[in-house]
Amino acid sequence: MIKKHRKPSIKLRQLEALFRRLNTNHPRRKDVEDDLFKARAGYKGEQQLDYDLTFLRDHEFLILSDLRLPHQGKHFQLDSLLISPYFFLHIDAKHLSGKIEIDHTLGQMKRVRLNNESDVYNDPTLQIKRHEMQLREWMQVNKHNVLPFESLVVFTHPNAYLTILNGHPYRRRIIKNGLLIEKITGLQQKYRRPVFSHKDLEKICRQLIKQHTPSWENLLSKYSISPVDIMTGVFCPKCGWRPMERIHGNWRCINQSCKYEDRSCHLAALDDYALIFGSEITNPQLRTFLRIPSRTTAFRIVQSMGVTHRGKQRYRVFYLPIEH
Ligand SMILES: [Zn+2]
Structure with a gap:
């Protein structure tokens, strides 16, 4: 059951608004546009993930999309969180196309686009491991039992060709979206001992939604844009x-x-x-x-x-x- 639906994030809507109203000859316009395209791609990946999850049958998950939770004075963000009486599953969507190579030894991910331009990112499993730890701590702070916790990095772009270099300790957590349902079914078979009642689960769900804190960022100062450059x-x-x-x-x-x-x-x-x-x-x-x-x-x-x-x-x- 979907408990929190996905909407375009504040960040995406901020970039859309800024791009619409920034003077057309402003020197930072290209940077804003690049970030806007990235945010749009991210949203597209998350929507693909939501679509893939509609094929999940006979499950007891409560599904929460796009949660941003407070943690030790800062916040952490979860693309999709599936909570069940047996285990929690966090899914991080990556909507990148091209040849993608993940090297855990160096903690990096490299993407080569069709035009041969390349981008370098952190190994995405580093982030999901961090989020896993933060959510465990969030559960402890909010006085809940800690149950098994799983996370997945899901590549949602049809033109993503993935290579995971040998020796990656979390390689089973990295998949393309076509395998998502199979993967979740496997996890459901692995965890069969309930930790929470449905009532507990509803309570946790309400708490997560209540603590969700959307972010507003001052983009004018981020891009050094003066208010007079806004139409x-x-x-x-x-x-x-x-x-x-x-x-x-x-x-x-x-x-x-x-x-x-x-x-x-x-x-x-x-x-x-x-x-x-x-x-x-x-x-x-x-x-x-x-x-x-x-x-x-x-x-x-x-x-x-x-x-x-x-x-x-x-x-x-x-x-x-x-x-x-
Ligand atoms: Zn008109």
Whole structure:
């Protein structure tokens, strides 16, 4: 049973928003684009994993996607966590194409793309072992019994050709997605002694979801981008024209061949704002970003959204929601 569905991560949505609004000639645009493509590929791999898991039959797993949990003042992230009364299984998806070689002796993974360019990463089993340890500690801190724990690195790209160099101690944990169900079935046969009741399991599941902490990162400082390099205005959802004009409570596209009108186009723009600048916004900031001159209109917009606020009069700060 799926207990936590997958959605695009905050990180991916932040990169999408930044890429959409960063000035087209900005020197860091290529870096943002590269990171955006990586994040999109990661999400694609995770979706493939979710699809593969739908072929799991007669199981007692509760499935949680994309968990980010607190651990000793930091956080760790799990792509997919399957919990059952018998054992827990963590699956990390890797959506890379090309020739991939994993060398545990050096702790590295090398990927050679079709165009012969190569990238070097850490051996992915190092990360899953670390996450395994962190989840064990999380279980102890939250006063649960520790049960057998398994983890897998699953390569989800159809054009991934894998080589695992001899002597890799965890080579059985690295597979391509085609083998996933067979592998999980094997693990189900291995662990037959229940450690948890279904009630315990539901409780752990609720706790995991409650402690899930989505991350928002200040991308402007990460890429050294100045706020003035972010395009303001409402984008037309139909033709992409910017800025739309606000007339009598309506947003109107000023592209003469489009002329699209809608009352709620500011919502997407304010989503972008929150993803790029964070959820706090003042009335003047809102007016600048949406390009509306009137203070009252700006106030009416935040009021209609029902957002929370702090402070009085012109020092008032509103909190835009960031959907998790
Ligand atoms: Zn338009």
